[in-house]
Amino acid sequence: MxxxxxxxxxxxxxxxxxxxxxxxxxxxxxxxxxxxTNGEVGSPTLSKKEIAEIRRQEAAAAAAVIGAEFIxxxxxxxxxxxxxxxxxxxxxxVRRVRPDVIxxxxxxxxxxxxxxxxxxxxxxxxxxxxxxxxxxxxPCTKIPEIYYCDTVAGIDFTPQYYVDVSAVFEIKKQMLxxxxxxxxxxxxxxxMSYLEFIEYxxxxxxxxxxxxxxxxxxxxxxxxxxxxxxxxx
Numbered sequence: 281m282x283x284x285x286x287x288x289x290x291x292x293x294x295x296x297x298x299x300x301x302x303x304x305x306x307x308x309x310x311x312x313x314x315x316x317t318n319g320e321v322g323s324p325t326l327s328k329k330e331i332a333e334i335r336r337q338e339a340a341a342a343a344a345v346i347g348a349e350f351i352x353x354x355x356x357x358x359x360x361x362x363x364x365x366x367x368x369x370x371x372x373x374v375r376r377v378r379p380d381v382i383x384x385x386x387x388x389x390x391x392x393x394x395x396x397x398x399x400x401x402x403x404x405x406x407x408x409x410x411x412x413x414x415x416x417x418x419p420c421t422k423i424p425e426i427y428y429c430d431t432v433a434g435i436d437f438t439p440q441y442y443v444d445v446s447a448v449f450e451i452k453k454q455m456l457x458x459x460x461x462x463x464x465x466x467x468x469x470x471x472m473s474y475l476e477f478i479e480y481x482x483x484x485x486x487x488x489x490x491x492x493x494x495x496x497x498x499x500x501x502x503x504x505x506x507x508x509x510x511x512x513x
Contacts, residue, residue, distance in 0.1 A: 281309040284379035284424070286370075286401060288393035289357065290319045290339035291459040295478060296429040297383050298342075298452040299445025299495050305346040306448070312377045313343040314351035316370075316397050321357045322465050332357075334461050342458040345451065349377075360393045362400050368415055371404045375417035379424045386428040386498065388436050401426060402500055426500035434481060439496030442489035449482060449493045 283304045287293035293301070293313055305311045319335035320328035336352050343350040351373055360366070374382070384401050385394040407413050408420040431437040445452060456474055457463075466472040482493035489496075 281307075281381070282312070282377060282379045283309050283381050283383070284312045284314065284374065284377045285383040286314045286316060286373070286385075286397060288316050288360065288385060288391065288397040289322075290315050290335040291342075291456065291462050291474075292385070292394070293383075294342050294452065294456040294459065295432070295474075296385075297495055298346075298455045299448050299482075299493065300383065300443045300497075301348065302346050302448040302451040302455075303443065303445065305348060311346060311348040312351060312379070313339070313348045314353060314373055314377075315339050316353045317355045317357045317360055317393055318352070319357050319462075322462055324465070324468070331461065335459070338459045338461060342455040345455045345458070351377075358393060360396045362396055362403065367400060367404055367407075368413075370400050371407055371413065372415040372417050374401070374404065374408050374424065375415055375420055378420050380422075382424050382426045383429055383497070384426065386431050386437060389431045390435065391432070394432075398428060405500075427497040428500055430481070430485065430496050434484065437496075437498070439485070439488070440499055441497045442485065442491075442494045443496070444486075444489070444491040444493070445482065445495050446486065446492040452478065452482075 285293050301311050318332040320332040323331035340350045385398040387395050387398045389395055409423055411419050463474050485494040485496050486492050
């Protein structure tokens with residue numbers, strides 16, 4: 281099984297779905313973690329180029345914790361837009377990975393880069409199999425399913441599916457702990473602790489489904505599926 285997770289920023293995937301990805305990896309799935317923007321505004325002291333490189337290394341280290349393939353898309357932080365070039369690049373990433381399942385941001389999340397990432401992936405979902413839309417990677421043979429991750433702090437998000445991540449929560453914390461530059465930035469900028477945040481949200485979603493820690497998802501809109509008619513007695 282192939283799983284592609286696409287986050288808008290370095291650390292988004294670790295916050296929202298690292299436990300699920302760790303479980304996929306433990307079951308033998310081929311997991312790929314792609315990051316759309318480079319996080320270049322995430323420092324009060326370093327230049328854009330310097331902090332972007334640090335964040336790339338941190339995100340790569342986090343993916344390595346579970347043996348995931350890592351893709352760095354390098355769009356400017358805070359300025360991700362849907363246009364022909366961006367769609368084609370996202371399309372090429374999906375075709376290259378050829379996933380059965382895509383995990384990404386909800387279109388109702390608070391951050392514009394989050395919403396744009398989720399929307400682009402939904403917009404290109406059917407295009408992945410269309411031969412006349414040409415990318416470096418060949419078209420997929422089937423359309424992947426897209427599951428939207430929880431919004432940050434769960435605002436305006438009603439879960440359809442829960443994943444018990446209790447057994448891999450320490451791995452989730454290890455992955456998020458790779459993002460040391462952002463731990464300092466968030467503490468200084470917003471008086472926020474990374475690890476406290478995922479503890480609260482993980483326990484909250486776990487409480488809803490009867491486990492210690494959980495992550496949750498919504499299935500994106502999908503094409504109607506065809507069923508054989510059933511003859512009533």
